[in-house]
Amino acid sequence: MNVQQAMLYVTEMDLVVPFAASYGVYRKRESIVVELRDEDGRSGWGEVVAFSEPWYTEETVRTALHMLQDFLIPVLLQADISHPAEVPGLFSHVKRNHMAKAGLEGAVWDLYAQWQEQSLAQSLGAARREIEVGVVIGLDEPMKMAAAIERYAADGYRRFKVKIKPENDYALLQTIRRAFPDLPLMADANSAYTLRDMKQLQRLDDFQLMMIEQPLADNDFLDHAVLQQAIRTPVCLDESIHTLEDARIALQLGSCRIINIKAGRVGGLTEAVRIHDYCREHGVPVWCGGMVEMGISRVQNVALAALPNFSIPGDISASSRHWQRDIIVPEVTLQNGKVRVPAGAGLGHAVDREQLKKITKQFISM
Ligand SMILES: O=C(O)CCC(=O)c1ccccc1C(=O)O
Numbered sequence: 001m002n003v004q005q006a007m008l009y010v011t012e013m014d015l016v017v018p019f020a021a022s023y024g025v026y027r028k029r030e031s032i033v034v035e036l037r038d039e040d041g042r043s044g045w046g047e048v049v050a051f052s053e054p055w056y057t058e059e060t061v062r063t064a065l066h067m068l069q070d071f072l073i074p075v076l077l078q079a080d081i082s083h084p085a086e087v088p089g090l091f092s093h094v095k096r097n098h099m100a101k102a103g104l105e106g107a108v109w110d111l112y113a114q115w116q117e118q119s120l121a122q123s124l125g126a127a128r129r130e131i132e133v134g135v136v137i138g139l140d141e142p143m144k145m146a147a148a149i150e151r152y153a154a155d156g157y158r159r160f161k162v163k164i165k166p167e168n169d170y171a172l173l174q175t176i177r178r179a180f181p182d183l184p185l186m187a188d189a190n191s192a193y194t195l196r197d198m199k200q201l202q203r204l205d206d207f208q209l210m211m212i213e214q215p216l217a218d219n220d221f222l223d224h225a226v227l228q229q230a231i232r233t234p235v236c237l238d239e240s241i242h243t244l245e246d247a248r249i250a251l252q253l254g255s256c257r258i259i260n261i262k263a264g265r266v267g268g269l270t271e272a273v274r275i276h277d278y279c280r281e282h283g284v285p286v287w288c289g290g291m292v293e294m295g296i297s298r299v300q301n302v303a304l305a306a307l308p309n310f311s312i313p314g315d316i317s318a319s320s321r322h323w324q325r326d327i328i329v330p331e332v333t334l335q336n337g338k339v340r341v342p343a344g345a346g347l348g349h350a351v352d353r354e355q356l357k358k359i360t361k362q363f364i365s366m
């Protein structure tokens with residue numbers, strides 16, 4: 001497989017509703033869509049899920065463009081690739097910058113699956129035909145968050161995640177639990193706490209949460225282990241896990257009992273599958289995280305979450321959760337709280353070039 005041309009679409013799209021977490025509020029989202037063309041004129045699609053600002057990890061849309069244009073794409077255009085799992089090795093002389101790398105690797109996976117006349121899920125070794133999915137409720141007033149849960153429950157979502165912060169946790173979860181005593185509920189703190197908040201975190205054991213996601217800083221493997229010893233609620237790590245090695249450290253230290261896998265955060269689908277396999281061997285469940293992404297990354301998530309150890313519904317909502325009009329056809333939709341894993345070759349969804357053109361503010365071809 002030879003990549004002959006790489007095209008980058010820098011996009012910006014309004015969110016259907018603003019999305020707030022402990023770091024701030026998003027009303028629109030910038031992204032980069034990657035189109036790779038091979039020697040037969042096939043297009044493979046990827047998405048770089050970095051945000052405009054470096055709050056989630058250190059990457060941004062601008063740093064990713066720099067990495068893609070000046071380091072990663074030149075290497076990819078020179079390479080002869082027989083399998084997408086070779087791509088991380090091609091990029092190993094570039095430190096980190098996982099989301100930039102994952103955008104290209106994802107597009108190579110799409111090309112490869114098309115070339116094999118397989119679905120992306122099949123190429124990844126995933127066999128499920130449908131997956132259960134969950135939804136994330138951004139920070140807001142407790143009554144508004146409870147109302148959002150009610151609406152999403154009616155849509156059929158199977159697991160509900162609320163964003164929390166130290167100023168808004170106990171009362172919020174109490175409001176939600178009183179309204180929905182049996183709801184499969186979890187909370188994501190995006191590193192808003194430290195070990196000094198131990199007592200406050202212990203009180204959250206009152207709410208039978210499925211887990212608490214990333215309570216402490218991303219590099220705090222030790223403090224997360226201390227916390228997990230002191231609370232009943234399972235800790236799930238998100239921002240801490242950038243590599244299989246990070247997952248190994250976290251499980252060996254007891255920093256968490258569950259891992260959130262996002263292909264963008266770990267440098268691509270290849271590393272995501274390796275982390276999945278490692279967790280499976282160690283009896284640790286995983287689930288697929290979300291990045292308020294558009295359809296290409298969303299459909300990659302569906303394929304990834306079809307692997308067997310994705311045993312908890314992920315943050316893989318319908319396209320309409322965030323977008324008026326997604327960039328794929330058909331869009332991702334829910335049937336009974338489940339999403340069907342596409343069976344068609346590659347992504348199994350077409351890119352809506354008309355919509356992509358409408359939201360593109362910068363185009364680069366190499
Ligand atoms: O994609 C979604 O719908 C929301 C997923 C989510 O919570 C999230 C979105 C952007 C950045 C980080 C996170 C997170 O899981 O921490």
Ligand SMILES: [Mg+2]
Nearest residue numbers: 188213214238
């Ligand atoms: Mg998270």
